[in-house]
Amino acid sequence: MEPLRGEEAASRTSARGPVVSRAVELSSAPPARAVLGGAEAPRLYWAAPAEATVVGGGAATTVTATGDDRFESVRAAADDLFATGDVHAGTLAARPRLFGGFAFHDDHAGAPPWVGFPAAGFVLPETQVTYTDDAAWLTVNAAGPDADAETVERRVEEERERLADLPDPGPIGPPPGVTSRERTTSREAWRESVTAATSRIHAGELRKVVLAQALRTDLDSPVSVPDVLARLGETYPDCYRFLVEPTAGDGETDTAGGFLGATPERLVALRGRTVETGALAGTTGRGDTPEEDEWLARELMDDEKNRHEHELVADAIREQLDPFAASVAAGERRVRRLATVQHLETPITAELERDEHVLTLVKALHPTPAVGGLPPDRALETIRETERFDRGWYAAPVGWFDAAGYGSFAVALRSAVVRDATATLFAGVGIVGDSDPDREWDEVDLKYRPMLDELE
Numbered sequence: 001m002e003p004l005r006g007e008e009a010a011s012r013t014s015a016r017g018p019v020v021s022r023a024v025e026l027s028s029a030p031p032a033r034a035v036l037g038g039a040e041a042p043r044l045y046w047a048a049p050a051e052a053t054v055v056g057g058g059a060a061t062t063v064t065a066t067g068d069d070r071f072e073s074v075r076a077a078a079d080d081l082f083a084t085g086d087v088h089a090g091t092l093a094a095r096p097r098l099f100g101g102f103a104f105h106d107d108h109a110g111a112p113p114w115v116g117f118p119a120a121g122f123v124l125p126e127t128q129v130t131y132t133d134d135a136a137w138l139t140v141n142a143a144g145p146d147a148d149a150e151t152v153e154r155r156v157e158e159e160r161e162r163l164a165d166l167p168d169p170g171p172i173g174p175p176p177g178v179t180s181r182e183r184t185t186s187r188e189a190w191r192e193s194v195t196a197a198t199s200r201i202h203a204g205e206l207r208k209v210v211l212a213q214a215l216r217t218d219l220d221s222p223v224s225v226p227d228v229l230a231r232l233g234e235t236y237p238d239c240y241r242f243l244v245e246p247t248a249g250d251g252e253t254d255t256a257g258g259f260l261g262a263t264p265e266r267l268v269a270l271r272g273r274t275v276e277t278g279a280l281a282g283t284t285g286r287g288d289t290p291e292e293d294e295w296l297a298r299e300l301m302d303d304e305k306n307r308h309e310h311e312l313v314a315d316a317i318r319e320q321l322d323p324f325a326a327s328v329a330a331g332e333r334r335v336r337r338l339a340t341v342q343h344l345e346t347p348i349t350a351e352l353e354r355d356e357h358v359l360t361l362v363k364a365l366h367p368t369p370a371v372g373g374l375p376p377d378r379a380l381e382t383i384r385e386t387e388r389f390d391r392g393w394y395a396a397p398v399g400w401f402d403a404a405g406y407g408s409f410a411v412a413l414r415s416a417v418v419r420d421a422t423a424t425l426f427a428g429v430g431i432v433g434d435s436d437p438d439r440e441w442d443e444v445d446l447k448y449r450p451m452l453d454e455l456e
């Protein structure tokens, strides 16, 4: 992907079709960690609850866009790309898909560590290995006027052989170790920001705002991304685990670094006219014993502040879906227990009135008040005035979509940008009227844990 800067006029690169794509079922499933380890840049990884896992390598083509219309621009470019095609997938899961994401803010500047990350960037992988419940598939994609079926079919055979001969990656290595760390926000500055936000809330200017921090770390050695993702899969099997690696420049294989994480939060999934989303907001820790865990979970369910924080999110999501939906249904509020935290969660489903592209829903929902706030414009203004670092793609939509406009997007939380022997982690908390700065500080620390545990 080209490095696009915020100051450039809104633009898009129109990836050129046609797409030529062939898929074959593999006789045995190569370990995802080995496939990722041997993949060409830009690499990608996507593993989500009740979805096929995908490992990608190389870029058959990329789609990038800037500005507040970046969602529509990506969709238009993808529609052009997929308009003509010669696609033989064999199964739904092995169809060619565009993987990538968006910057949180409309005016994404791409400040470090986000240099090379466009405001919107998607990759059609050259090779895509898809793991369904009972099979593994290899898809090879090519795009552009020179793409031809014969070459793609030859590449399928070459890749099939390469995958069959992949070396055993051996045991997962230990985390690299952290040599230094630097928070973007001091405790003093945090207290001031949270107090300023709660004052605005009491004054009636704001109802909720999500404030975040970044943590820059130097490591003993570069991160092994395949190892990190493998371990995150063991610790957070119910979370969305992702890796995206925008390339630093056209035709270059060097990437701008990798953005990866294990987020519990689904933004939206669309298949046919069925939409799945949910509210995830309100947080407490884990106990040392099952009894303590239960006690914390009950306290979270009953706590006035957390319930209020959560209900604002659930109500807003229902309202944001309403214009598109023939029906919207919210499930029972429940506690979602993860290895490091517990959250309040309300599953929400909808049936659409007419066919929609998943990116239309992504635009309508992003940012939910779980990562932005209410009212949305004032919350975003408060975030911009308060935060002293670039959110980049943190807390923004990351995921995939296909030619039919079906897709799945998560909210990129519990995440970090890694490059060489550095990692920058991000975490935020919802601030409402009775938020206490020190408790919120501790919650930020809890939300660093999934990534920090992989580094130190």
Ligand SMILES: C=C(O[C@@H]1C=C(C(=O)O)C=C[C@H]1O)C(=O)O
Pocket: 210, 212, 265, 280, 281, 282, 283, 343, 370, 371, 395, 413, 414, 426, 427, 428, 429, 430, 431, 447
């Ligand atoms: C903003 C983050 O998490 C979000 C905020 C939550 C909260 O304030 O309780 C809970 C889950 C997420 O919606 C993060 O992990 O960085």
